[in-house]
Amino acid sequence: MAKFAVLFLLLNQRVDFNTGHYQLPKPEGTETKHNSSSVFDLSRKRFQYTYTSLEEYSQHSLNFENSLKRHTFLNTQPNEATNSSARYGVNRFSHLSPQQFREVYLRTKAEVVSHYNASGLNRRSRVVRELPARFDWRDEGKVGPVQNQGACGSCWAFSLVGALESVRAKEGHPLEQLSVQQVLDCSYEDQGCEGGSTIRALTWLKKTQEKLVKKSDYPYKGVSGICHLFAKSHDGVSVNNYMTHDFSGEEDIMKQWLVDYGPLVATVDAVSWQDYLGGVIQHHCSSRNANHAVQITGYDTTGDVPYWIVRNSWGTSWGVEGYVHIRIGGNLCGIADTVAAVSV
Structure with missing residues (x-):
């Protein structure tokens, strides 16, 4: 069953690591949005994200939601050595889109x-x-x-x-x-x-x-x-x-x-x-x-x-x-x- 879950993720999420552009699936429901919003607020305080407008806050919140999906994708890729493989997750850059990060x-x-x-x-x-x-x-x-x-x-x-x-x-x-x-x-x-x-x-x-x-x-x-x-x-x-x-x-x-x-x-x-x-x-x-x-x-x-x-x-x-x-x-x-x- 786990293999099918990983396959589903791979088929529904595509990443171009040469350009830094990620194609992610759309949110599946309000529960996912609420959970990501809670994590975003905690991370905002921990990493001291600052905003000058409500529009900027909303955009960064959306970026953060996409980051969580990207982390799932990166962490479910096949690894040659599980114990030492890289781990991906929330950090000080999670509120940025890949394009913003690159720029x-x-x-x-x-x-x-x-x-x-x-x-x-x-x-x-x-x-x-x-x-x-x-x-x-x-x-x-x-x-x-x-x-x-x-x-x-x-x-x-x-x-x-x-x-x-x-x-x-x-x-x-x-x-x-x-x-x-x-x-x-x-x-x-x-x-x-x-x-x-x-x-x-x-x-x-x-x-x-x-x-x-x-x-x-x-x-x-x-x-x-x-x-x-x-x-x-x-x-x-x-x-x-x-x-x-x-x-x-x-x-x-x-x-x-x-x-x-x-x-x-x-x-x-x-x-x-x-x-x-x-x-x-x-x-x-x-x-x-x-x-x-x-x-x-x-x-x-x-x-x-x-x-x-x-x-x-x-x-x-x-x-x-x-x-x-x-x-x-x-x-x-x-x-x-x-x-x-x-x-x-």
Whole structure:
């Protein structure tokens, strides 16, 4: 009987994870509406949803109702490893439609980079040593606290600044928070809160040798502003170099880069992350449709499902205290499409 229930859900709910548009069945009765309204009111208080009009409240209530149906759909998909599979449910984004979520939070510009195979090395020469079954730069004290970008499409800046902080700490310096706002305001080929490219921002940092100052000197505001310039004598961190590749089909090499060079900057398809609560994402993600930027801090291959440990910039109330786990292999969510390692 359960199999028929799942089949019914699959036949009556269709999701296009490339565009972020969901086609859901219509409400089946007033009881469902009343239940979803009660849950919405509780969630509104918990996550502090705010409204400027009754119309906005009604629209968000409808979005929330559709989110509950979407969660049911996502959680009833077949899983290869039930105990570790991803869980989807109510969170701080449940009052937004998929389109609204994408327009605010998924603003990274995708870049095409050379595939790692272009090096011409054979596989045996590429893998130079055995790696630990689990590795996480947080365990080494080289990763700062999870940040919250707010309603600004600045993930591209948060991901690369976080990597610079970690790599600098890896080189023996204190772990200090650097200014995301400086990158947001000053990376002239990007569009601030309207979106940007991790690769273009890294190119700008290397070309100009702009020094990133401390967060306390140039605090985050969550809106794009005028670039504030500092004297050349001002303390700061500059990018010495960076390397970027497409590692699709070569995620074992990605692990080696992570251990050797420090946390990595990656772009991903995060459409389905709107509803993520925890566990290992093994489905519902496409490759070649990057719209978000993150920092890969580690990996874990000790369980049934190996996964990447990924630091996001949506605050600690989202996901696994601000992190998401993505299955290693198959380029899930496009995690291997555009990966960068930096040096300072």
